[in-house]
Amino acid sequence: MFKKSYRHNIILLGASEFFSFFGITSFWLLFLSQHGMSFGQIGILEGLFHLTSLVSEVPSGILADRYSYRTNLYLSRLMSILSCFLMLLGQGNFWIYALGMMLSAWSYNFDSGTSNAMLFESAKEAGRENKYLKFSSFVSAIGEGTRTLGAVAAGFFVHGLLDMTYIIQILFSLLAIILISMMKEPTFKEVREEPVSLASILNMVVDEFKSNPSLFHWLITSQLLCVIMCMFYFYYQNELEVLPSWQISLIMLISSAMNIGSVWLASKIGQRFKAVTLFPILVGLTGILYLLATTKLPQIYMIIYLVADGLYAFFLPIFNNDLQVMIPSDARATMLSVNAMFFSLSMIIIFPMTGFLIDWIGFSLTFLFLGIILIVISLLLILGRSYFK
Template identity: 55%
Template sequence: MRKQSFKWNIPILGGIEFFSFFGITSFWLLFLSQQGMTLWEIGILESIFHLTSLLSEVPSGILADRFTYKNNLLLGRIASIISAGLMIVSQGNFWLYALGMIFSAWGYNFDSGTSQALLFETAKEIGLENRYLKLTSLLNGILEATRTLGMVVAGFFVHGGLIYTYYIQLVLSLLSIVGIACLKEPTIKMANDNKQSSWQILQMVYRLFRQQTKLFRQMLVIQLLLTIISMYYFYYQNQLPNLKSWQISGIMLFSSIVNLLSITLSNLIGKRYQSSLILWVMLFLSGGLFLMTALQQDWLYALIFLITDGLVVLFYPIYETELQNQFVSEVRATMLSVYTMLGSLAMIFLFPLMGWLIDYFGFNQSFVGLGSLLLAMAIWMRCSKNKRNGANPKIVK
């Protein structure tokens, strides 16, 4: 009976993620551009988001490990509501947008790592810990489906109505709060005698990094590479006004299909291939695709968007599962927050830099240059592996 009650956490968590991350505001870059922000200013706003995330990720993870997962998720949705409200009332004011980005980051921080930790601990409660990759692939499938479904809907607001997407986000955040109230907290979170202080949690994280000396560096490299590939996903938005609303929604719908296929394949591929090989393929394919932006074809831009986004979606649950198996329950949310924090660190520098490059050199030239960089990285990875006489990189299983 106890296991049965915890099983409900999985579908409830799926529902919470559906409403929390419905991609209705995915075209925020285009929205800010329509409100008079330059790409350089948008890059600064995105850096504010990621600087906030960088500073808040670990504290939010500590709160999740120190207290309850449900409280963290609730704080995240409250922050999301405040952020949406600020975006609605800003009306071209840079500083109000900046404040909205800060609350948006907090909305992300309090969920980041917490939902994955809750899912892993729930799997342990019901004896499905060895099936976590399948469960997290399922959750990521829901996330990708809801993100892209939201983008499909948002596509109809692209030509002048994107502000209404933030009203929709307000309603969806309230629905998420209802779901959070229905979650059952894992046993380890309810045992008061086992709770660690914030200082003890930080000490445990430090000891884990000392014991696995290359772990931090590996996590940073992975996040840096994923961020570089993801640049296209963000800045492709500025090309969307060249298309009709139904074409935009069609691309986003097809993106949902591609991402769901990627999630399905991640569960199969992750059991058969090492993550280093998958990462190398990602770099090689993404680099080649970015070079093709030189052809300046709208249909090709869309194809590059679909494939590169699908590759990131494919890789993420595979590597995240590897990380989960290296963490202990007492610091699980904190360690996942450290991993996410490293992604924010990469975005702080790369996002405004890419915005400046596009403003100065143009969309096509900038991504041709980025494609050349990715191909060089792929070649370097292959040469480094050959020099190690075929030894497997430490970032793999």
């Protein structure tokens, strides 16, 4: 008979990550385009997704800190299932898609911060807190692998069968719910007589930022630049439709292997170097890659996509590990949600701005412009690195 334990939580969180975020719906932009949505409408839907996420991030984190992590994870999967149903029912109806995107944002909100907090507290309860970077890298590797493997599978559905990808996601979310039910809630939540008040949680977050303003600035700066580093990943998707299905799947498979390798490398290098030390280098390298977009060569675009995504995959576990040790347990999910909120706010600004630039000056010139910005900022980050430390 299966016995709940904190060590089992680590494995279960990895398995839940696999089923919850299997990237089978990665080609959502193509799905919407094939169902009659214009790029303008798609941009509005994506903006609505991130606006919903922005508004809901901190409240969802507070719920996790006040009540239980598992409840948030259950709600995450329920929202994902409802969102998939709406995307299937939409059939070209903008407003149904809009509601589906909102529910999809909530599915990410309820998981965002919560699963990381659950992992850290489980490692802590198991007496393996010093191994958290390895555990988080393990879960991140699964996350990177499953997102890309899902995209590999989705590549075979690109030409007229993308509806099937949402049915698969519903089934996988149901499997994730079973795994969540097998997890053990951290002791510090079970033993306290009553939940920490909402005011106390918010006060802890505010006090943390007041006592350490460089943390606040680091979160805003890192998330803003991470969004710019992700732009090629999103907009390159529109270039893929001209390729046959097997080539799309091959690209996704190579990306999966590279991202898993990046996460493994992060588990080693992250023990020696802090995120704040590595970040300016990664920003600069991504900027240099973006400059190569001026060649307008499909092969170069492919290299930019693979390497830029790998650099981002390398940074995330190191960043998350450094952040976890800086925040209190009772406000852990809330603080992580604040960080995710900064990412959503940046997406609301940068994503449509990049789209408008592509419409105005073209794909290659847009990424030339973004590349120059990243290179300049990387130099400024190197000069100001001592402040963030």
